[in-house]
Amino acid sequence: xxxxxxxxxxxxxxxxxxxxxxxxxxVRVKGIPPYILPAPSAVARSLWVxxxxxxxxxxxxxxxxxxxLAAAALIGGAIALLFSxxxxxxxxxxxxxxxxxxxxxxxxxxxxxxxxxxxxxxxLVCAWIVAFFPIVSNxxxxxxxxxxxxxxxxxxxxASPGQILLYLRLxxxxxxxxxGLRISGGLALIGAVVAEFxxxxxxxxxGLAFRIxxxxxxxxxxxxxxxxxxxxxxxxxxxxxxxxxxxxxxxxWHESVRATEEE
Amino acid sequence: MxxxxxxxxxxxxxxxxxxxxxxxxxxxxxxxxxxxxxxxASGLEALDGIDLSVARGEFLSLxxxxxxxxxxxxxxxxxxxxxxxxxxxxxxxxxxxAIPSGRIGFVFQDPTLxxxxxxxxxxxxxxxxxxxxxxxxxxxxxxxxxxxxxAGFERAYPRQLSGGMRMRVSIARALVTDPELLLxxxxxxxxxxxxxxxxxxxxxxxxxxxxxxVLFVTxxxxxxxxxxxxxxxxxxxxxxxxxxxxxxxxxxxxxARTTPAYAAMCETVSxxxxxxxxxxxx
Numbered sequence: 062x063x064x065x066x067x068x069x070x071x072x073x074x075x076x077x078x079x080x081x082x083x084x085x086x087x088v089r090v091k092g093i094p095p096y097i098l099p100a101p102s103a104v105a106r107s108l109w110v111x112x113x114x115x116x117x118x119x120x121x122x123x124x125x126x127x128x129x130l131a132a133a134a135l136i137g138g139a140i141a142l143l144f145s146x147x148x149x150x151x152x153x154x155x156x157x158x159x160x161x162x163x164x165x166x167x168x169x170x171x172x173x174x175x176x177x178x179x180x181x182x183x184x185l186v187c188a189w190i191v192a193f194f195p196i197v198s199n200x201x202x203x204x205x206x207x208x209x210x211x212x213x214x215x216x217x218x219x220a221s222p223g224q225i226l227l228y229l230r231l232x233x234x235x236x237x238x239x240x241g242l243r244i245s246g247g248l249a250l251i252g253a254v255v256a257e258f259x260x261x262x263x264x265x266x267x268g269l270a271f272r273i274x275x276x277x278x279x280x281x282x283x284x285x286x287x288x289x290x291x292x293x294x295x296x297x298x299x300x301x302x303x304x305x306x307x308x309x310x311x312x313x314w315h316e317s318v319r320a321t322e323e324e
Numbered sequence: 325m326x327x328x329x330x331x332x333x334x335x336x337x338x339x340x341x342x343x344x345x346x347x348x349x350x351x352x353x354x355x356x357x358x359x360x361x362x363x364x365a366s367g368l369e370a371l372d373g374i375d376l377s378v379a380r381g382e383f384l385s386l387x388x389x390x391x392x393x394x395x396x397x398x399x400x401x402x403x404x405x406x407x408x409x410x411x412x413x414x415x416x417x418x419x420x421x422a423i424p425s426g427r428i429g430f431v432f433q434d435p436t437l438x439x440x441x442x443x444x445x446x447x448x449x450x451x452x453x454x455x456x457x458x459x460x461x462x463x464x465x466x467x468x469x470x471x472x473x474x475a476g477f478e479r480a481y482p483r484q485l486s487g488g489m490r491m492r493v494s495i496a497r498a499l500v501t502d503p504e505l506l507l508x509x510x511x512x513x514x515x516x517x518x519x520x521x522x523x524x525x526x527x528x529x530x531x532x533x534x535x536x537x538v539l540f541v542t543x544x545x546x547x548x549x550x551x552x553x554x555x556x557x558x559x560x561x562x563x564x565x566x567x568x569x570x571x572x573x574x575x576x577x578x579x580a581r582t583t584p585a586y587a588a589m590c591e592t593v594s595x596x597x598x599x600x601x602x603x604x605x606x
């Protein structure tokens with residue numbers, strides 16, 4: 062259905078254009094000063110002028126985000142694997158994973174920054190703490206969701222625990238893991254930004270969060286909006302990439318992919 | 325299991341699950357159950373005093389109402405569950421050794437396929453677990469798929485197939501190792517009647533050409549009479565065998581569904597099942 066697909070792209074774009082138009086009109090008609098609310102055109106101009114330096118800062122933030130996401134996927138996956146191997150381990154450690162998850166990162170970021178001297182590593186740890194839980198929780202459920210009859214069949218054919226893990230439990234857990242990864246992608250970005258807000262500059266290079274703070278102090282509100290815009294754009298791109306990855310990996314067999322592609 | 329076993333005295337030598345082979349005589353039954361009982365940890369008495377022996381090459385149906393423990397019985401024969409009383413002897417492979425993998429084939433009520441694997445990879449699973457998937461194994465998988473009428477579907481994924489075709493894949497997987505004992509747990513219960521009749525005929529043909537011993541669990545009188553050489557009728561709570569009926573209908577049976585002899589046999593079996601149901605607390 063090509064018209065469906067066109068609608069899916071055009072409808073949000075149209076809403077965005079109308080929103081920006083109304084915003085621009087209100088700012089112009091009411092004469093609102095840019096340090097209260099800059100018009101979209103002013104934000105676009107700032108994006109053009111400050112773009113190159115903002116992009117440099119974006120790269121710093123992005124590096125922390127991606128490293129945190131990779132660490133969340135690796136360590137989160139490993140923890141889930143450990144949980145699925147030992148019920149005792151899961152029972153005794155899972156509550157602490159929850160505690161780590163519900164503790165506001167803003168509250169513990171200063172401590173982490175004191176404990177971990179290396180700034181990049183400190184920011185990474187903060188972003189990781191925010192990002193790892195959905196992967197642990199989802200993958201643990203997935204690893205324990207293997208079909209009972211398939212398990213019986215594997216036993217009937219004399220499969221080793223390693224074979225059951227490799228051929229049955231891991232493939233079963235894959236969609237769960239990927240769903241967790243999609244949530245963690247956005248959380249890793251939020252974690253990186255929040256940590257940077259608390260930590261200030263991450264060494265010689267400054268990330269996007271620091272630029273937002275700085276623009277706020279200097280009342281350079283159009284630049285603040287430009288940085289925010291870049292941040293949202295990054296979040297969207299990360300989500301779309303992970304969504305694409307998930308579809309790509311699951312396209313042949315998982316119901317979640319069929320639901321949208323065979324309408 | 326022992327911690328909750330209400331019959332500690334029976335778990336000793338008498339209940340030792342002997343899954344090794346006997347003397348290898350042709351007259352020796354391939355499956356011999358004596359006094360088999362199964363009580364679950366919940367206290368539910370699933371089976372009680374099951375004596376059953378299955379000769380090589382037989383097609384035996386276990387017929388009974390739901391909850392009569394026929395699936396449990398099948399799992400005990402497969403070695404997936406241990407009886408709490410009595411003994412279960414399955415004579416396959418070398419005497420005194422564990423049953424080699426692939427000598428027993430199992431088909432569940434659901435196709436139980438791996439959705440992430442192609443049809444070919446699903447059928448090759450027993451070989452993959454045994455650690456050898458070469459050209460010969462791939463040929464055997466292709467042959468098993470041909471035997472169930474699915475040649476050309478090797479690269480398809482399970483979700484692209486109909487329910488009947490998925491069940492055929494499941495049967496191909498059970499057949500691929502050329503098992504001597506084929507266990508089927510209500511494999512066609514979820515299918516429509518047309519597909520079910522077609523698969524009944526396919527199963528009969530496969531049985532006649534390969535001659536495995538078949539244990540077939542069903543709750544359909546008509547299906548059991550059409551397929552079996554012998555029917556064991558079971559009653560529920562606890563599961564017991566209440567009638568053991570040989571089916572004398574000639575082979576091949578294509579078209580036998582309309583003969584008077586078939587109708588008469590169905591009536592006999594129905595009456596036995598009716599008696600079994602009457603003795604079952606509702």
